[in-house]
Amino acid sequence: MVPPFTINSKLKAQNSKLILDLLAVTAIFALGVLIYYGRQELPDAALQRVQASHTLRVGMDPTFAPFGSFVDGKLMGYDVDLAAYIAGAIGPDVRWEIVPIATDALYSKLAADNVDVLISALPFVYERSADVIYSRAYFDAAPRLVVPVGSSIGSAADLGGQRVGVELGSDSDAAARRYNRDHTAAPLTLVTYDLPTDALTALAADKLEAAIVDPLTFAAWQAAYPHSASRGIGEERLVNMAAMGSVPYVVAVNRTSKQLARRVDAAIARAQRDGTLDGLAAKWFR
Amino acid sequence: MWAKPNNSTKWPRYLLFSLLILTFAVQVYSQASPPPAPVAPPSPLSVGDIAPINPKVGVHTRLTDEPDPAKIDQALRLVREMGASWVVEYFPWNYIQPTDANHYDWQHADMVVNAAAKYRLTLIARLDGVPTWARPDHPEPQMWRYLAAAQYGVFARFVTAFTARYRERVRYIIIWNEQNTAAEWGERPPDPAAYAALMQQVYPAAKLANPQVIILFGGLAPNLEPPSSTVAMNDLTYLDAYYKVGGGAYFDALAAHVYPLSVPPAPPDDPPAPDKLNFARAVQLRNIMVANGDAAKPIYITEGGWNDNRRFTYAVRPAQRITYTIGAYQQALQWDWLPAVSLWAFSLPAPSYTYMDNYTFVASDLVPKPIYLEVQKYARGRLCYNSPMFEQTAWLILLLTAAVVLGLWWFFRSPNALRRADRLARGLLLLVAGISAIVIVVVLGYLGAVLGGLPGFIIAALFGLVCAVAIVMFFFAHADVS
Numbered sequence: 003m004v005p006p007f008t009i010n011s012k013l014k015a016q017n018s019k020l021i022l023d024l025l026a027v028t029a030i031f032a033l034g035v036l037i038y039y040g041r042q043e044l045p046d047a048a049l050q051r052v053q054a055s056h057t058l059r060v061g062m063d064p065t066f067a068p069f070g071s072f073v074d075g076k077l078m079g080y081d082v083d084l085a086a087y088i089a090g091a092i093g094p095d096v097r098w099e100i101v102p103i104a105t106d107a108l109y110s111k112l113a114a115d116n117v118d119v120l121i122s123a124l125p126f127v128y129e130r131s132a133d134v135i136y137s138r139a140y141f142d143a144a145p146r147l148v149v150p151v152g153s154s155i156g157s158a159a160d161l162g163g164q165r166v167g168v169e170l171g172s173d174s175d176a177a178a179r180r181y182n183r184d185h186t187a188a189p190l191t192l193v194t195y196d197l198p199t200d201a202l203t204a205l206a207a208d209k210l211e212a213a214i215v216d217p218l219t220f221a222a223w224q225a226a227y228p229h230s231a232s233r234g235i236g237e238e239r240l241v242n243m244a245a246m247g248s249v250p251y252v253v254a255v256n257r258t259s260k261q262l263a264r265r266v267d268a269a270i271a272r273a274q275r276d277g278t279l280d281g282l283a284a285k286w287f288r
Numbered sequence: 289m290w291a292k293p294n295n296s297t298k299w300p301r302y303l304l305f306s307l308l309i310l311t312f313a314v315q316v317y318s319q320a321s322p323p324p325a326p327v328a329p330p331s332p333l334s335v336g337d338i339a340p341i342n343p344k345v346g347v348h349t350r351l352t353d354e355p356d357p358a359k360i361d362q363a364l365r366l367v368r369e370m371g372a373s374w375v376v377e378y379f380p381w382n383y384i385q386p387t388d389a390n391h392y393d394w395q396h397a398d399m400v401v402n403a404a405a406k407y408r409l410t411l412i413a414r415l416d417g418v419p420t421w422a423r424p425d426h427p428e429p430q431m432w433r434y435l436a437a438a439q440y441g442v443f444a445r446f447v448t449a450f451t452a453r454y455r456e457r458v459r460y461i462i463i464w465n466e467q468n469t470a471a472e473w474g475e476r477p478p479d480p481a482a483y484a485a486l487m488q489q490v491y492p493a494a495k496l497a498n499p500q501v502i503i504l505f506g507g508l509a510p511n512l513e514p515p516s517s518t519v520a521m522n523d524l525t526y527l528d529a530y531y532k533v534g535g536g537a538y539f540d541a542l543a544a545h546v547y548p549l550s551v552p553p554a555p556p557d558d559p560p561a562p563d564k565l566n567f568a569r570a571v572q573l574r575n576i577m578v579a580n581g582d583a584a585k586p587i588y589i590t591e592g593g594w595n596d597n598r599r600f601t602y603a604v605r606p607a608q609r610i611t612y613t614i615g616a617y618q619q620a621l622q623w624d625w626l627p628a629v630s631l632w633a634f635s636l637p638a639p640s641y642t643y644m645d646n647y648t649f650v651a652s653d654l655v656p657k658p659i660y661l662e663v664q665k666y667a668r669g670r671l672c673y674n675s676p677m678f679e680q681t682a683w684l685i686l687l688l689t690a691a692v693v694l695g696l697w698w699f700f701r702s703p704n705a706l707r708r709a710d711r712l713a714r715g716l717l718l719l720v721a722g723i724s725a726i727v728i729v730v731v732l733g734y735l736g737a738v739l740g741g742l743p744g745f746i747i748a749a750l751f752g753l754v755c756a757v758a759i760v761m762f763f764f765a766h767a768d769v770s
Contacts, residue, residue, distance in 0.1 A: 065599060065601070066598065125641070127641050129641075170606060170607035171596065171606030171609055171610045172606040176658055180655075194607070195607070196607040197605070
């Protein structure tokens with residue numbers, strides 16, 4: 003006697019396979035959904051706040067000319083203009099608000115969410131990259147190797163035996179001494195001066211073969227003594243041959259603000275491409 | 289009166305001839321050899337090779353949080369090689385007694401004290417900081433400077449233990465630090481009477497452990513805060529108030545902090561004034577001590593210095609920092625009541641990435657900065673460390689002088705030649721001989737100092753003196769004036 007509602011064995015086997023197939027498909031679909039949503043970034047609270055308030059709060063130390071300082075009661079400088087550019091790149095209706103902060107408190111204010119970004123001639127600090135997201139560099143503050151036009155010195159490797167002027171005690175001085183530690187067989191002859199402009203003056207007067215100075219000093223020098231054939235004074239034609247090391251200035255964003263960090267980085271990349279950074283350098287460093 | 293030339297006068301000629309040969313040989317050698325790298329790092333000389341010219345040069349190290357014994361050793365070796373004789377270091381009570389009053393962890397302190405002794409540095413130890421167990425009413429981490437009156441005796445026992453343990457190697461101990469600021473006095477208003485009460489317990493206890501120990505009054509933070517300030521008390525006011533409550537008997541010397549906090553920062557020779565924060569703040573503190581009858585007690589500068597960080601309000605240019613720092617060490621030589629100047633800070637265990645990094649003499653990886661090398665030049669008496677040409681010139685002068693003298697000797701080797709010269713000629717020859725003698729003494733002395741510090745100067749100057757005497761004797765021997 004066959005019990006009621008009994009399915010024969012073949013049909014049972016087919017149904018089992020169907021159920022297993024359905025389960026497998028369902029599992030794969032569920033996994034796919036989880037993967038899809040899992041890859042989605044968490045909402046960037048900072049970016050959302052910026053977009054909602056139309057204001058980018060920029061933490062800045064206002065005592066470091068020419069990047070940011072008060073002039074006649076108004077805060078101005080390279081970083082101030084860069085902040086305006088970045089705010090505009092984030093959104094056409096986004097304003098920028100500078101929040102003056104002492105240099106020692108910049109990172110703590112960012113961590114406390116008192117500001118959205120830090121734009122304050124910040125050097126890249128590897129140890130801090132665990133807590134913040136740094137943008138690409140928008141300026142390199144490393145000392146510059148400066149030589150006269152037509153010099154036989156083509157790079158830092160050619161400094162052996164040359165008279166090189168530096169500001170005593172400065173990072174340029176340290177770079178030159180570091181060179182000599184690494185090139186004991188062919189050191190350069192270090193000539194120190196009280197001011198970096200003194201080193202450039204000596205270089206222009208052929209008392210030196212090269213000078214190492216900070217980039218801002220050299221930029222100001224170039225502005226004061228522009229290369230001009232009409233001047234006819236060859237010793238004033240100095241060129242920046244190479245950077246002695248790398249000291250990148252970057253923008254910092256909280257580690258949780260990935261989307262904002264990407265917008266900032268994209269803005270700096272665009273500023274490099276469209277010549278904005280060069281324009282800011284010409285405006286503020288010369 | 290004057291002896292006729294005989295065999296006994298030959299030795300001056302031999303001496304002069306030897307001097308000429310030696311000088312010529314050195315010139316040839318130094319011309320053939322490449323000049324030394326002008327900015328090479330200091331060679332690892334043994335401590336005995338280093339003869340500082342200024343015994344008051346010191347630095348405040350910051351080895352408290354340095355766990356690597358090799359780095360501690362290297363840092364103190366670098367201090368010595370810079371030409372410093374003094375070092376100030378901080379030994380936190382909460383590091384040495386972290387758990388309770390009965391257990392001590394001397395390991396790190398031993399490393400620092402032993403290394404300082406190894407490099408013959410005079411160590412000034414600063415003791416303060418309160419372990420959590422010693423401040424039960426305020427266990428919060430930020431209250432680690434809070435020392436209740438009931439714990440003064442406990443702290444005194446720690447000071448006693450430290451003094452006794454290092455009685456052979458640590459003679460100077462500073463009690464507390466910048467106690468005239470609320471932050472360093474446990475977030476409380478500064479209280480000179482309370483500090484006097486603390487010293488009243490610590491001083492006799494330390495003296496029992498080591499009667500020769502020098503107890504230093506904690507270095508006060510220089511400031512111009514008004515009387516109503518809750519942040520700090522004016523350092524001059526604090527010290528005077530301390531004397532007024534009878535604390536003068538409980539310290540042997542004063543530790544002083546002298547930071548030039550003006551815009552722009554003043555050079556080390558800026559005159560003192562009560563309303564100035566400059567290097568001469570130490571003079572103002574001295575005046576307070578003298579007014580309170582403590583003229584006999586010395587002052588040790590244990591913190592101070594200039595900063596060249598461009599973002600620091602009180603910054604100077606890098607070259608100024610070097611000039612002022614060396615100037616400060618030189619200025620200290622003018623004050624006989626000041627045995628040592630230890631500037632802040634030799635190095636930090638790790639970069640702070642703030643303006644604090646620009647107080648240091650060497651980087652956190654112990655690579656010397658330019659200021660270290662320049663102070664080393666000064667402190668070790670190498671006048672022209674960076675200019676071998678000056679040494680070459682000195683040797684050339686010596687060579688020419690010796691050649692002149694020996695030329696005269698050859699020309700006038702016959703006594704008759706000198707006798708035939710008239711009085712004027714003889715006078716001129718004697719003048720040339722005298723000048724040559726002086727030049728030889730001076731140049732040899734300089735070269736000796738450059739090459740060998742003080743011992744080199746003494747030896748070379750004596751040798752030069754012998755040559756000078758020989759020159760003059762030679763000419764007198766030939767004069768045959770009767």
